[in-house]
Amino acid sequence: MNELCHEIISSRSAYDSIQPKYCQLPKGHSGKHSEFHYLDHLRTVQKSVADKIKRDSTMTTGAAWKSAEAGPNRILRWVMLLSDSDLKHYEIQMDKLKPQVVAKLREKSATYDDCMAVAKKLTWLVYQMNEAPKPPQDIREYLENYFGKMVSGSTTCIICKEKLSFSLFSKAQRGKAEIETGHISPREHNAENVGFAHRECNIAQGNKTVLEFYDWIRGIIKRVDNR
Amino acid sequence: MNELCHEIISSRSAYDSIQPKYCQLPKGHSGKHSEFHYLDHLRTVQKSVADKIKRDSTMTTGAAWKSAEAGPNRILRWVMLLSDSDLKHYEIQMDKLKPQVVAKLREKSATYDDCMAVAKKLTWLVYQMNEAPKPPQDIREYLENYFGKMVSGSTTCIICKEKLSFSLFSKAQRGKAEIETGHISPREHNAENVGFAHRECNIAQGNKTVLEFYDWIRGIIKRVDNR
Numbered sequence: 297m298n299e300l301c302h303e304i305i306s307s308r309s310a311y312d313s314i315q316p317k318y319c320q321l322p323k324g325h326s327g328k329h330s331e332f333h334y335l336d337h338l339r340t341v342q343k344s345v346a347d348k349i350k351r352d353s354t355m356t357t358g359a360a361w362k363s364a365e366a367g368p369n370r371i372l373r374w375v376m377l378l379s380d381s382d383l384k385h386y387e388i389q390m391d392k393l394k395p396q397v398v399a400k401l402r403e404k405s406a407t408y409d410d411c412m413a414v415a416k417k418l419t420w421l422v423y424q425m426n427e428a429p430k431p432p433q434d435i436r437e438y439l440e441n442y443f444g445k446m447v448s449g450s451t452t453c454i455i456c457k458e459k460l461s462f463s464l465f466s467k468a469q470r471g472k473a474e475i476e477t478g479h480i481s482p483r484e485h486n487a488e489n490v491g492f493a494h495r496e497c498n499i500a501q502g503n504k505t506v507l508e509f510y511d512w513i514r515g516i517i518k519r520v521d522n523r
Numbered sequence: 524m525n526e527l528c529h530e531i532i533s534s535r536s537a538y539d540s541i542q543p544k545y546c547q548l549p550k551g552h553s554g555k556h557s558e559f560h561y562l563d564h565l566r567t568v569q570k571s572v573a574d575k576i577k578r579d580s581t582m583t584t585g586a587a588w589k590s591a592e593a594g595p596n597r598i599l600r601w602v603m604l605l606s607d608s609d610l611k612h613y614e615i616q617m618d619k620l621k622p623q624v625v626a627k628l629r630e631k632s633a634t635y636d637d638c639m640a641v642a643k644k645l646t647w648l649v650y651q652m653n654e655a656p657k658p659p660q661d662i663r664e665y666l667e668n669y670f671g672k673m674v675s676g677s678t679t680c681i682i683c684k685e686k687l688s689f690s691l692f693s694k695a696q697r698g699k700a701e702i703e704t705g706h707i708s709p710r711e712h713n714a715e716n717v718g719f720a721h722r723e724c725n726i727a728q729g730n731k732t733v734l735e736f737y738d739w740i741r742g743i744i745k746r747v748d749n750r
Contacts, residue, residue, distance in 0.1 A: 456739075457746040500727035510747055512683075513740040519684040520737055 298441045299323045305331055310386060315374050315408045334419055334435050341429045345465050352477035353415035356404040373485060376405035406485035413487035416442055421492055424451040428462040454478045455497035455506055481505040525668045526550045532558055537613060542601050542635045561646055561662050568656045572649060572692050579704035580642035583631040600712060603632035633712035640714035643669055648719055651678040655689040681705045681718035682728050708732040
């Protein structure tokens with residue numbers, strides 16, 4: 297594990313009073329404080345991938361705050377840890393949303409520390425995809441200190457176990473990216489539980505855990521073969 | 524097969540000039556002409572199921588005509604057989620829609636006759652579900668003339684092959700019905716190719732054929748077991 301600088305980074309976010317942002321650089325680092333310094337290199341290679349890691353790690357998926365319908369807006373995952381009444385101070389009216397939207401948002405809540413760890417884990421995984429760029433030495437060491445030695449070409453879809461290629465990030469079908477952030481258990485957002493998955497695998501998994509998904513498809517194959 | 528009355532039933536639909544509606548009752552029937560007489564009994568038992576069969580058989584799934592985004596509006600499947608320029612006469616501007624929305628709509632096009640056959644097939648399948656109501660004798664005979672003898676409790680999910688219960692129609696998770704109309708090949712809307720599926724199975728199938736889906740999940744199981 298890395299010993300971190302952990303200085304508070306001030307931002308203009310209304311949610312800073314709930315949860316300050318901390319510098320994630322190693323203790324005693326030189327230069328500016330930074331929350332996502334390990335994404336700096338990836339950002340120069342393919343900005344959309346760095347943005348995706350930051351977004352998927354820290355934000356819930358869609359729920360439109362104005363319409364009570366599911367929609368494109370996102371909110372910080374740790375904000376979703378607050379009670380309905382605390383959220384009213386931030387003009388978030390959970391009771392105006394449909395119950396299924398509330399359930400979806402609450403399910404995606406996670407602590408700030410878990411979100412930081414998820415972003416690092418996803419970055420570590422990206423660098424181990426086929427065709428991925430090579431990380432600068434300092435970033436490699438920083439990430440390996442958390443998750444172990446990087447092995448080029450070792451990152452697989454957490455669901456179908458096929459090797460994932462970095463080039464999938466720029467491919468899209470019907471406007472949807474072919475690679476998504478996935479969860480071994482869909483209700484746990486932490487470093488142990490996240491990874492990348494093909495979009496089609498992620499959709500097929502639904503709200504099952506990966507193990508439940510395997511049991512389910514084994515059952516299907518068994519029934520199909522016994523007919 | 525039934526020999527049908529096939530009298531034109533006039534309606535106020537703007538699309539009648541594209542495709543008239545035909546009476547589907549047996550030739551020489553008494554009483555009023557009807558396009559969906561075989562749904563009359565089901566409508567008295569559970570109106571939503573009869574409505575669903577009619578809707579899924581004849582209408583495409585959502586595409587909002589005003590926003591170019593996918594949305595809740597539906598259109599008759601046979602209208603989607605017309606060319607872009609013919610559709611302009613009906614104030615449908617295909618070129619204003621996103622390409623992926625157009626593709627989805629065009630994929631769901633089907634002839635009037637195929638849609639009529641699909642509605643009959645789905646009705647025949649519903650009556651063979653566990654816990655399904657018993658059809659009146661005339662409806663039973665009408666449907667059996669098309670698709671063969673009904674066997675109570677024999678309707679399975681076309682994907683996972685588990686038996687389906689009529690009670691699933693009234694169950695919903697997060698506002699979504701647990702049972703959907705499915706297609707063995709998602710791009711063919713005809714009686715041979717349709718059936719019912721669990722919502723989760725239908726989602727997992729995606730735009731694969733059922734056979735492609737089985738091959739895909741067999742591959743997953745193989746990779747998981749070899750690790």
